[in-house]
Amino acid sequence: MLALGGAVPASAFAETLIVNSYGGPYEAIIEERIIKPFEEKYGVDVIYDAVGSASQDYAKIKATRGQPGFDVAVMTASQSLQGCKDRLLEKLDTVAVPNLGKLEPTLAAVAGPCGAVHEVQYLALLYRTDKLALAPTSWSSLFDPQLDGKIVLPTFQNVMAVFLLEIMSVMRGGDMIDNIEPGFAAMAELSRQSIGFEQSSAILESYIKDGTVWAMPFWNGRAQLLVDQGLPVDYIRPKEGTIPLIATLNVPVGAQNKKAALAFIDFFLEKSSQEAWVTGYQVGSARTDIEIPVDVRKRQITSKADLDGLKLPDLSRIADKLSEWGERWERDVVSQAN
Structure with missing residues (x-):
């Protein structure tokens, strides 16, 4: 796996990255808050594939034996765990994705080793x-x-x-x-x-x-x-x-552009990216060091204290x-x- 701890030249990645996720308001917000800044930073053209629910996306990964035609899948912790069990999703670690180490361990553990928790x-x-x-x-x-x-x-x-x-x-x-x-x-x-x-x-x-x-x-x-x-x-x-509901970013084992996929996941988990995502999509984060407005924080899961009311x-x-x-x-x- 690619280590992303230092500066990574754009030439290290493929020219395109296919991200499978949701349509509707989600698509517009992820395009503005995450995808465009990522493209600008790494010079990668992201193709957004807004087809299917989390369960349908994993069904496609399973049916194709880990080669669904996209590089990053936005799913939930349930599919992450099943994908690890089926050996159809890549395991992630802090060498490949350094910002995994910034996530609250209790929430990260729910998703298992194949999922990067990008929202709660x-x-x-x-x-x-x-x-x-x-x-x-x-x-x-x-x-x-x-x-x-x-x-x-x-x-x-x-x-x-x-x-x-x-x-x-x-x-x-x-x-x-x-x-x-x-x-x-x-x-x-x-x-x-x-x-x-x-x-x-x-x-x-x-x-x-x-x-x-x-x-x-x-x-x-x-x-x-x-x-x-x-x-x-x-x-x-x-x-x-x-x-x-713990949402995750995952990489199918047969993804064609794994280096760019890992860079995208790490970028999504950066402090500034999480702040942009939480305030844009109005969700919580597994990073407890983010700085967001009080009115947003009081309704979202963004701190260790918020875990007390969760089952x-x-x-x-x-x-x-x-x-x-x-x-x-x-x-x-x-x-x-x-």
């Missing part, structure tokens, strides 16, 4: 400020009778559903893996309040934007973007705590449970929807 979001409770007289404080607010027919839930294919199941289990006396029964009972009850289930975050947010839905679980970064658009919405980190998922054990839980979700939860 958390499952928040998003609600309409013009529909609810009082701001919610707890996940239990979703069970309020006034929200009957006014919430929407994610499908089980969206990890948001898995995290919500675990949160509900803990809230009702169970745990996040071995005693999940209280979670299924709670979700069956909550399903009866719901108008249905959607997998796409874009579709989920459309319901609350048009007022069909008054409250729902949602990633806090995307929730903040809605707030910034001036919509009558807000979000909370409920008092019972929440689970983080870190055991993603490897969750992966072993997904098939069983997915069947139960369809049988016991979806069947109860209005």
